Amino acid sequence: MTVKELVDQFNLEVVAGPDLDKEIDGAYIGDLLSNVMARAEQGNLWLTVQGHQNVVAVALLVELAAVILVEDFDYEENAVQRACQKGVNLLKTRKKSYALACSFCESKI
């Protein structure tokens, strides 16, 4: 599934979408950047409440498919700018991580 297909299926908001054709391979949930760096895998979706600019650096280094900011948190403006420049997809939703992860599981993501 591509990020574009995910956005359509789960009604996610695209805050920065420079590369929506990226293929998704699993997901990781976490808010501690060291853990995400060490544990998330290439192609993962990253569900988090962190919306600052260094999230983009982590997403880029791990080569994540997209960041999904949950619970209606907002990205900082410089995070959005950096994501557009670096080709990182930033999505958001009102849902909680657990609810979103459950719906991803049902769809075998």
Added chain:
Amino acid sequence: MSLQKQQILNKEIESFDFQSGGEASSNLKNILRKLGVPSQTVRKTAIITYELEMNVVIHSLGGELTALISEEELEIRVDDSGPGIEDLDKAFTAGYSTASDEIREMGFGAGMGLVNVKRYADQIDVKSSKEEGTHVKVIINLTN
């Protein structure tokens, strides 16, 4: 690549520059990819350099990241100009951090930085003093 080490990156890291934080690691990752270094090694290196780079951004007055490569190994040097790590043993203890609440709220300061570096490095040497700052040297083997 020869037996002698060649410098492939030298990048300045500024204190509290979250805008550029991760750039040195990202640059090195791209260079290693171009050199044909195996992806598992590139991933390991990215974890190590990101942690060390963000330590410089968060805790130091500024520094630099240098990478050298030979056929056998990759050497990462991260040098900062202070203020130094007060207790090195504690700094290598999982969960220990001197980061402020503000930094912790950003998802840093979980006390896993140097722990992760040690886990993924084949060799690590850290020297730190108030006068001369912190100097980290990490070796990643390329022949396995």
